[in-house]
Amino acid sequence: MKRKIAAIFAADIAGYSRLVAEDEEETLRRLASYREVVDDFIAKAGGRIFNTAGDAVLAEFPSAVDAVRCAIDIQESLRTRNMAYPPSRQMSFRIGITIGDVVERDGDLLGDGVNIAARLEGLAEVGGICVSRAVHEQVANKLSVQFADIGAQEVKNIPTPVHAYMVAMRREDGTYATPQVKKVAKAVPAPNWMWPLVVGVVSVVAIGVGGFLYFTKLETTKVPSAVAATTPTPASSAVAPSPTPTMAAKAPMPTQSAMAAATPAPTPAAAGGKFPADMVPFIGERVRAYLSNEYSVAGDYKAFALNIGGFVGYGLNQPNEEAARNTALDQCQKRADAAQSPRRCELYAVGDTVVYSHGKPPMPPQPWVRHDAMTERPFASKDFPIVRDPAKVRLENLYAPAAKSRSVALGPGGQYFMVMGASSVDESARRSLESCGAIAGVVCMIVAVDDNFVVPIPTLLRITGFFHAASNASIVADARDEVVRKLGDGMGWNAVAVGTTGRPGLGLKAADEQTAVNSALADCARRDSDCHVIAIGPFTVGPTN
Template sequence: MKRKIAAIFAADIAGYSRLVAEDEEETLRRLASYREVIDDFIAKASGRIFNTAGDAVLAEFPSAVDAVRCAIDIQESLRTRNMAYPPSRQMSFRIGITIGDVVERNGDLLGDGVNIAARLEGLAEVGGICVSRAVHEQVANKLSVQFADIGAQEVKNIPTPVHAYMVAMRREDGTYSKPQVKKAAAKVAAAPVWMWPLVVAVVSVVAIVVSGFLYNTKLKQTVTAAVAPAPAPSASPSPTPTAAAMAPSPMPTQMAKAPMAPMAPSNAGAAMAPMPAPSPSAAPMTGKLAADSVPFINERVRNYLAGDYSAAGDYKAFALNVGGFTGSVLNQPSEEAARNGAIEQCQKRADAAQSPRRCELYAVGNNVVYTHGKPPMPPAPYFRHDTMTERAFASKDFPIVRDPQKVRLENMFVPAAKSRSVALGPGGQYFMVLGASSAEEAARRSLESCGAIAGVACMVVAVDDNFVVPVPTLLRITGFFHAASNASIIADQRDEVVRKLGEAMGWNAVAVGTAGRPGLGLKAADEQAAVNTALADCAKRDSDCHVIAIGPFTVGPIN
């Protein structure tokens, strides 16, 4: 761990829970879009995102000037985007910025600087920016920004008041708004000394009256209880591992919310982007509960389902969400109580870590009632190590996704603890699992969650510190390559291409000519050799050959 002074930026959506409750899918789509804007501005301002959870973003900047300028750019850009929506559906961020001493651990930043930035964000207006006095002193004479001094503010879990300033945001006509200073609650004047005997006397009389009333009430309840049958006892909720218990150690524990909530479990605390709604399955999952077939969960929860849960009698229920959060209750007084208890427990855990996914019932009793089918999965093994193609993971080379997502991978995946995996969908959807018990478990869970989000089978691209598939660099990656359905290859040759590619390790490439006759470069030691061999093989039986696939990806010319 190392200490440093940094400008800390904390952002959060105002009214996010209400927006999700009203229209989850639309809110998540817009959140992904707005996050791209935020991530892009932060990267351009030399900032680094060190933590995200749901709608919250924490970033560090080399200077307060960079942080404030970036915050203003973000708020003005998002304000323009919000103009397309009615006021009730506008998605506005609050931003807090401070300069403080922080500790860096595994890429995450901890300390008072992070906590104070989070508290300042809570003081900010909707769509506004609130900064500490230290930031104000740094930027007051360097940026054309107006401030409103709101004085010393008492904030939660910070022992001394924080002197804060509101940033005046520019209106559409070029003028500046005047921040609304939040008034502190007036202190109640102390009562005169002569009033205390009177107060004590009045309180004593009231206490006697209330005690008598409660005593008589208790007598009535005791008589009623003596003749009424006692309800069946209800056991405490099941010992499903808590979010904190399932959280991997390197995942950050200090977030922009107060009070600090436990982080998501390792299969849910991963980054999820973009986040469209899960695609509906052909048929819901039904039948008897089999712990081995439950998706999204880690082995600890799976063992609980196979043991304590399965052995318990009715009434009981188990709930989960795509991100891997779970809830479970046993020995409830009714089926309805079991259903409600499992959903409530799961959702509390998901909300505590700001997961954008809603929890759903998976099982009631020992019967599966999940409304979605199994997530689409590729055939096993889910990844394989090949020394000729495997290379060190580099976020800048991650295929298909945009630059803001690459920044997120750099900030979250790279510093996280093993075992970790990233699964990628053909439309750019991806899901990270961090801190799993094994590489195989990380791969499975990332594929399950990614597949549920994308609606089609995803592919494990990286495990721990390495890419585990060939990632082309000579040509531009355009999508996933499926030889069996690729229209560029003549139909009667597709099965042969599938067979030969399935048997080949190393670098592989496919080229076709005007007639669609394929040429293959198989088991090559490097990408260039595979491309050259594929073009030469194609030229033997076709003309105007060009490469259409390298490894598992379709490729095209680099623009």
């Protein structure tokens, strides 16, 4: 063991247990995506992660300046990613930073420095940063960061109060928020003269309640028999129908056994009782034709199962409903397992009634694909945006050599889904968007069709996410509508730059990426200072390093 002085960084997700309870699979998937961002920033800032547990991250930095700068970069990057999700599903970190003496053992760090960083993290606002006085003294004159002094804070298991500061985070309008601290109110003991009065009041209340119960005794003795007659037994109790799910607050996916045991609140079949085959997501046109013909005319005991990846199973002309359910689920799951699909199969319909509990996946407006000769270029897996290297290898091995028609849809958090060998480009685009949208929980975008990228893929700056001008915090609020209007149909190369006050400059419909960037910077310089490019095409961008 050895001792050293280090800047300790502690972070975890606010409300993580609630997010997991609402949708475990989607939360874990996004946690992995957000952790990639956090880990990348820590590594680039010279930090080292020495411990993780669930949603928590502990890291050390050789410099308090590097630790605070890294924390700010993380919070601003994740804030942009969170814009793609409704407020109830946003995943925000709290971060605490201190400088302290720690003990290193087998790569792990122990000591008061680690404990205080964790307590400061608990004081931080959602999406905010809280630092100790030692960190503030090191950073105040080295970074252009505003702080709010919240004074000495009593924290659990630390014997002396910790003097703390909040980092003021930038608002959407370019101003800085004043952090608020939740102060714990201490109970004030009642004065001695109050006790006789309290005893007297309690005595009077007790006498009154006793008298009430005495005079109502005969009436209350009749109630139990009435209640017993009207309360249903567990065997006969009614089950309230489940509320209709929405994508904004998606319920956790039921397991296969739960789906087989109980049918969710059914969605009525299409007019005339015919199975609504046109409404089924994730499937190809051949499966849709089979549902419209063979499935629709089959006997009463039938069921249909699918998964997000488009694998399906049928149970037709079965002896009873349970047999139809089990047959459909088993057939679908065997096909999914054979293809190594990670998604579980679920019942979509029993008879002609839809029982699928997740509704339709979020979809963008049509047209899903727009061809533009100025921006299209040959597909290259190494240039595929946002996703990590293992995904690029998979795209190279599976997508690039696959049969047409094929397409890849991409989500703002790096989720993606590819469909190969479809009957048409329209089918491959629809299916990849539906599956990607179901995985991401938000609208995805078609990035590649067959052998080409069909959206502008920036190369001058690093792609960091999806660009939505209407909600982008870097652009001053009163200018966002104009940016949306001027970007219009998005054809050609477009770029957006902003300056210190968030005033935007635009480079529109350029023939190449460099021209769009130069135009945006020049336009911004006429309105603002210290301009930098924040978006190229449909993506947000940042420095390459």
